Amino acid sequence: MRVGLFVPCYVDQFYPNAAIATLKLLQKLGVEVHYPTNQTCCGQPMANSGYEHLTKNCNSLFIENFAEFDYIVSPSGSCVLHIKDHLHDETREGDAQGIRKKVYELVEFLTDVLKVEKLTASFPHKVGLHQSCHGQRGLHLSSMTELVDQPFSKPMQLLNQVEGLEIIELTRPDECCGFGGTFCVAEEAVSAKMGKDRVEDHLMNGAEFITAADMSCLMHMEGILKRKKSNVKVLHIAEILNAG
Amino acid sequence: MSTTSGIKHPELSDIFNRDEERVNWHDDTLWWIRAKRDKAAHSISEWELLRETASQIKDNVLSNLHNYLVEFEAKAQANGIVVHWAANAEEHNKIVLSLLKAKGINQMVKSKSMLTEECHLNEYLEKNGIDVIDSDLGERIVQLAKEPPSHIVLPCIHKKKEEIGQLFHEHLGTAEGVSDPQVLTETARIHLRETFLTRRSALTGVNFAIAETGEFVVCTNEGNADMGAHLADIHIASMGIEKLLPKKKHLSVFLRLLTRSATGQPITTYSSHFKKPRKGQEMHIVLVDNGRSVQLGRESFRNSLKCIRCGACMNTCPVYRRSGGHSYHNAIAGPIGAILAPNLDMKEYADLPFASTLCGSCTNVCPVKIDIHDQLYKWRQVIVKEGHSPAAKTIAMKVMDFTLSSPTRFKLAGKIGRWTLKNAPFTVNNQLNLWFKNREMPTPPKESFSEWFKKNNK
Numbered sequence: 001m002r003v004g005l006f007v008p009c010y011v012d013q014f015y016p017n018a019a020i021a022t023l024k025l026l027q028k029l030g031v032e033v034h035y036p037t038n039q040t041c042c043g044q045p046m047a048n049s050g051y052e053h054l055t056k057n058c059n060s061l062f063i064e065n066f067a068e069f070d071y072i073v074s075p076s077g078s079c080v081l082h083i084k085d086h087l088h089d090e091t092r093e094g095d096a097q098g099i100r101k102k103v104y105e106l107v108e109f110l111t112d113v114l115k116v117e118k119l120t121a122s123f124p125h126k127v128g129l130h131q132s133c134h135g136q137r138g139l140h141l142s143s144m145t146e147l148v149d150q151p152f153s154k155p156m157q158l159l160n161q162v163e164g165l166e167i168i169e170l171t172r173p174d175e176c177c178g179f180g181g182t183f184c185v186a187e188e189a190v191s192a193k194m195g196k197d198r199v200e201d202h203l204m205n206g207a208e209f210i211t212a213a214d215m216s217c218l219m220h221m222e223g224i225l226k227r228k229k230s231n232v233k234v235l236h237i238a239e240i241l242n243a244g
Numbered sequence: 245m246s247t248t249s250g251i252k253h254p255e256l257s258d259i260f261n262r263d264e265e266r267v268n269w270h271d272d273t274l275w276w277i278r279a280k281r282d283k284a285a286h287s288i289s290e291w292e293l294l295r296e297t298a299s300q301i302k303d304n305v306l307s308n309l310h311n312y313l314v315e316f317e318a319k320a321q322a323n324g325i326v327v328h329w330a331a332n333a334e335e336h337n338k339i340v341l342s343l344l345k346a347k348g349i350n351q352m353v354k355s356k357s358m359l360t361e362e363c364h365l366n367e368y369l370e371k372n373g374i375d376v377i378d379s380d381l382g383e384r385i386v387q388l389a390k391e392p393p394s395h396i397v398l399p400c401i402h403k404k405k406e407e408i409g410q411l412f413h414e415h416l417g418t419a420e421g422v423s424d425p426q427v428l429t430e431t432a433r434i435h436l437r438e439t440f441l442t443r444r445s446a447l448t449g450v451n452f453a454i455a456e457t458g459e460f461v462v463c464t465n466e467g468n469a470d471m472g473a474h475l476a477d478i479h480i481a482s483m484g485i486e487k488l489l490p491k492k493k494h495l496s497v498f499l500r501l502l503t504r505s506a507t508g509q510p511i512t513t514y515s516s517h518f519k520k521p522r523k524g525q526e527m528h529i530v531l532v533d534n535g536r537s538v539q540l541g542r543e544s545f546r547n548s549l550k551c552i553r554c555g556a557c558m559n560t561c562p563v564y565r566r567s568g569g570h571s572y573h574n575a576i577a578g579p580i581g582a583i584l585a586p587n588l589d590m591k592e593y594a595d596l597p598f599a600s601t602l603c604g605s606c607t608n609v610c611p612v613k614i615d616i617h618d619q620l621y622k623w624r625q626v627i628v629k630e631g632h633s634p635a636a637k638t639i640a641m642k643v644m645d646f647t648l649s650s651p652t653r654f655k656l657a658g659k660i661g662r663w664t665l666k667n668a669p670f671t672v673n674n675q676l677n678l679w680f681k682n683r684e685m686p687t688p689p690k691e692s693f694s695e696w697f698k699k700n701n702k
Contacts (some may be wrong), residue, residue, distance in 0.1 A: 007693050009648065013658040014686045016693035023697075035697055040654040048602065050624035050633060051641040058650035068288045106549050137604035145282060146560065146608035148291040172275070180601030185678040187599060189261040192682035194567045194601075198273070223683030 002217070004069035006103070008079045008215070009041035015215050018092040018236035022075040022106055029114055033073075034076040046221045047179045049148035052086065059089050059096070062173035067095040071113065072103040075238050077135025077214045080105040083137075105139055106238055107213045111154045113243050121159070123162030123242030128207030129155055130198065130221065132214035141213060154215055158241055175201075178200050179220035195224045203232060210234045252595040258566035270402060271565040277398075278559040280508025281609065288504070290328055298497050299613035302550035305488050306540060312455040312488045313531065319458025320529060323520040328530045336532045340365060340447065340480055343528055347478055349374075350447045355462065355469035356380040357449030358396050359482045359532060359555055361575040377439045379468035381432050388415045389570055394569025397506045397555035402568050436468070446472030448518075450483035450529070451552070452498060456491045459519035460529065463502060463512040470516050478526040481518065485531050486549040498552060501611035505554040517615075539587045544622045548583045548614040557606035557616055563599055567681035572596060579606035584617040586627065594632035597623035655694065661690035 003026060007019040026033045029237075042062060043055030062083065066072045074080050083103045089096045110116045135141040142153035159165055178184070178194025185191075199221050202210050210232065212218050218234040225232055263266055272342075286292045298528040305312060317327045330336035344352060352369065354360065354376055366376050366387070378387045382399035386392065388411045393399030400408070409423035416431050417544060448469045460481055462469040473479040489495060502507040521527035540546050558564045558578030569577035574585045581598060585593035597620045606616040627633060645658045665672055665688040673680050691699075 009654065009658075013662060014689065014691045016689050016696050019693040020696060034702070035694075037694055037697070038651040040651055043648070043649040046641050046644055048621065048624070049637065049641060050598075051638075051645075052625050054641055054645040057645060061651075063651065077366055102369070103628050133601065133603035133605075134337060137608065144605075144608055146285075148286055148289070151264040159486035161388060167375070174605075176603035176605070178562065180603075181259070183601050187257060187563070188681060189258040190449065190563050190566045191601075192560050192598075193261055193264070195683065197566075219686055220683070222686065223679065226684035227682060 001031060002068075002070050003031050004066045005033050005035045005037070005070045006039065006042075006066065006072050006074035006079070006083075010078045010219070011075060013190075014219070015236065018075050018215050018238055021236065021238035021242040025106075025238055026073065028120075028242070029116065031114070034069065040064045042079040042082045043086075044079060044217065045181050047082065047086055048183075051136065055086070056089075059087055060092070062087065063089050063092050063095045063099060064174040066099055066103075067092070070102065071109065072099060073106055073109045074103070075106045075122070075213070075236055076214065077105040077107075077132050077139050077141060077217055078216055081134040081138035105135055105141065105213060107135070107141055107154050107158060108139060110241075116158065117157070117160065119161040119241055120244075121161070121241050122163040123240050126166045126168050126206055127159070127214055128168050128170060128205065128210045128219055129159065130177060130202070130203035130212040131155075132211055132212050132217045133176050133211050133212045134176075136174055144172075155237060159211075162240060163244070168202070168207050170201050170205055177220050179216050181216075184220060191220075192224070195220050197227070197232075199224045200230075203230065207232055209240075211237050213237050213238055224226045246344075251565065251573070253571050253573070253599040254595065256571035256573065257563075258597075259641055260568045260571055261566065266326070267566050270568060270689070273401060274503050274559045274565045278505055278556075278609075281505055281556055281559065282508075284504040284508040284510065288500075290533055294501055294529060296610055296615050298501055299550065301462040301489065301494050301497065302612050303547070305490065305694060306486070306546060306549055309485065309488070309540065312490060314487060315455040316453055316488060317531075318519065319591070321458070323458045324527065325458065325520065326526065326528045328528060330530050330532045332534045333532075336367050336482065336530055337368040340482070341369060342373065343435055343478065344369075344374055344445055344482055347348070347445065347477070347526075351375045351377075351443050352377050352445045352447055353377050353439050353443040353472040353476070354383075354447040355449065356383055356399070357395075357447065357463060357482050357684045358576060359449060359484050359534075362534065363482075363532070376422050377436075377443070378465075379436050379439065379472055380464070381429065381436075381466060381468075383410060384432060388412075392575065394577060395555060395558055396553050397578050398555075402570070430702050436471075440471040440475050443466070443472065443475070444477045445480070446476035446478070447480045447482060448473055450481050450487050452495055453483055453487050453529075454490075454495065457519065459517050460487075460494075460503050461495065462516045462518065463499075463514065464516070465509075465513045466607070467514045470514060473516075473518065474522075476525070477526070479518070479521065480530065481526045482532060485533055485536050486551075496674045502552055502554055505556040505609065535588045538583070542587065543559070543621055544626075545583060546578070547588065547614055548587075548616075548619060550614055551580055551584070552612060554592050554611055556609040558613065559598075560605045562603065562605070563601065567599070572599070579616045579620065580614070583614075583623060585614060590627060590630055591632050594627045597621075597627060655692075658692055662692070
C-alpha cells in the first residue's frame with residue numbers, strides 16, 4: 001500500500017509537528033508513506049471565498065502530485081472534504097474522480113482502512129476534543145447532535161486507545177469554533193466571539209489540552225488562548241496518538 | 245422600519261458584538277431553543293424518516309407546482325374563496341389595499357405572516373391610510389418598537405423583558421419598571437382583545453395549503469389568527485406559491501415536524517383549517533410569486549423553496565446566535581434568509597452567503613432537508629461571477645492563486661511570512677490585521693514541514 005501524505009499549506013508552514021506526527025504514526029503502523037515535495041494547497045481558501053474558478057492550478061498540481069497513490073492521507077478533515085467535494089480537472093477528470101474516492105482524513109484512515117484497534121501511545125492529561133465541522137458533518141467522523149442516529153465517534157475510538165488520557169465532557173459537544181477560512185477576518189466580530197465561546201467551554205470543563213482532527217480550528221482556538229494568556233495548549237490529534 | 249441603510253452583515257455584527265453580555269444572552273436563549281428541538285426530535289425514533297418524507301413531498305410539489313396551483317385555485321373557488329394572483333410584492337400590496345378600500349375599511353388586524361414582511365405590507369398600508377395592528381405578541385412588540393422582526397418564529401427574541409416592559413409602559417400604559425411576563429402578557433391580551441372585537445378585516449399568513457381540498461392551514465400558538473379571522477367581515481390570507489401540499493394526508497408529516505423543529509413543542513397550540521367563508525363573510529387568498537418562480541428556475545437553489553419557515557436553522561446557527569436577526573438586513577434572517585435573499589437582489593444581499601462558516605448544522609436540523617450550507621457555497625460562486633465581490637478581495641484571491649500555483653513561490657512566500665512574524669512582528673501584529681484584534685498570530689516554527697522532511701528523510 002503506497003500512501004501519499006498531503007500536508008495542508010498552513011500546516012506545512014506553521015504546524016510542522018502535526019505533519020511530522022502524522023508521518024511517524026503512519027510509519028509506525030507499517031504504512032509506506034510518500035511525501036510529494038511539490039505540493040502546495042487544496043485550493044479551499046479561494047473556493048470558499050467564491051473563487052472556485054481560480055483553483056484550476058491548485059487542482060492540476062494536486063492531481064500531478066497525488067494521482068499515483070493507493071491512498072492519500074491528510075491531517076485535516078476540512079482540506080480532505082474540499083478535495084472530495086470539489087476536485088475537478090477537465091484534462092484529467094478520471095484522475096480527479098479517482099482521487100476524490102481515495103483521499104482520507106487521518107483519523108478515518110486509521111479506523112476505516114487500517115482498522116487500528118491498539119495504539120501504543122500514552123498521554124496522561126485531561127483533553128477536550130473539538131469536533132471540527134467539516135470532519136464531523138462533512139466526512140462523518142462522528143455522529144452529530146442534530147441528527148437522530150446511533151452515537152459513534154472515530155476520533156474517540158482512537159483517543160480511547162491512548163494510555164492515561166482523560167476526555168473531558170463539553171457543554172456543547174459539536175459547535176463550530178468560528179474559524180471558517182476567510183470568514184475569520186471577513187466576519188471578524190462573530191468569528192472571534194465564536195472562538196472565545198468554544199475555548200471557554202473547554203476551559204470551564206477542565207481541559208489541559210484541546211485536540212481536533214483539523215489544525216485550522218486549533219490555530220483559531222490557540223490564537224484566543226494565547227490572547228487570554230491561558231496555559232492550555234492545542235495539539236493535533238496525530239500528536240496525541242503518536243505521543244509517549 | 246429598516247434598521248440598516250446599506251450597512252452589511254460584518255459591520256452590523258460588529259455593532260451587535262460591542263455588548264458581549266447581550267450576545268451571550270442572545271446566544272444562550274436561542275441555544276436553549278435548539279436544545280428543546282433536539283429533545284423533541286430525539287423522542288421520535290422515525291424522525292429522520294419524517295424529514296426524508298417531508299423533503300420528498302416538497303420535491304414533488306416543486307416539480308409539479310403549476311398543476312397543484314391550478315388544482316388548488318379551482319378547489320378553493322368551489323369552496324367560495326376568492327383567489328388572487330400576485331406576481332410581486334407590489335401587486336400583493338395593491339390587492340390587499342383594494343379589498344379593504346372596496347369595503348370602506350381603514351383598520352386591519354394581522355396575524356404573523358413573513359410574506360407580508362417580505363412585501364413590506366405594513367408600511368404600504370400605513371402610507372395609504374390603513375391602520376394595521378399585528379396580533380402575534382412578538383410581532384406586536386416589534387411593531388411598537390418600530391423595528392422589523394429579528395426571527396421568523398420569535399420576532400422579538402432580541403428584546404429583553406425589561407425593554408418590553410418599557411415599550412408597554414410607553415404605549416399600553418403599564419406602570420414604569422414592570423417587566424413581569426405574566427403582567428405584560430395580560431396587558432397585551434386586553435389590548436388585543438379590543439382590537440379583535442373592533443376590526444372588520446383580518447389578514448393571516450398561510451403555513452400550508454392543500455391542493456386536493458382547496459383549504460389552508462394557519463399554525464399559531466396564541467390563537468390570534470383565529471380571533472382575527474373569525475370576528476372579521478373579510479379574511480385575507482397571503483400565501484407564497486410554494487406553500488402547497490398535494491393532499492390532506494401529507495399535512496400530518498409537516499405538522500409533526502414544524503413545531504418540533506421550531507421550538508421543541510409537539511405541535512402548535514392551534515392548527516386552524518380554513519376552507520370556506522362563514523355566512524356573510526368574505527374570504528380571499530392572495531397567491532404571491534415575488535421571485536419564487538425565478539428561484540424555481542435556478543437549479544442549484546430551487547429546493548430552498550421547500551422551506552416551511554420553522555426557524556430551526558436560525559436557532560442552531562452559531563453566526564445568527566451571535567449576530568442577531570437584524571444583522572441580515574432582510575425580512576428573513578439566518579441561513580435560510582441568506583440563500584433566499586440573493587435571489588431577490590443579488591447586489592444588496594451579496595454579503596449574506598458569506599455570513600457563515602459552512603459548519604453545516606443548518607442542513608442537519610432542516611425538517612425538509614434543504615442543503616442550506618451547500619447552497620451558501622454555491623451562492624458565493626454566483627455572487628463573485630456576477631461581479632458583486634469587492635475588488636480588493638478579487639486581487640487578494642488572484643495573488644493567492646499565483647502563489648499557490650507554484651511550489652517554489654509557495655515555499656518562498658511561506659519563508660518570508662515566517663521570517664516576518666519572527667523578526668518584524670509589528671508589521672503583522674497591528675490594527676490592520678483583523679485576526680490580531682482578538683487573537684494572537686501563530687508562533688512561527690524554525691522550519692516548515694517540507695524543510696524538516698528534506699533534512700530527515702533522505
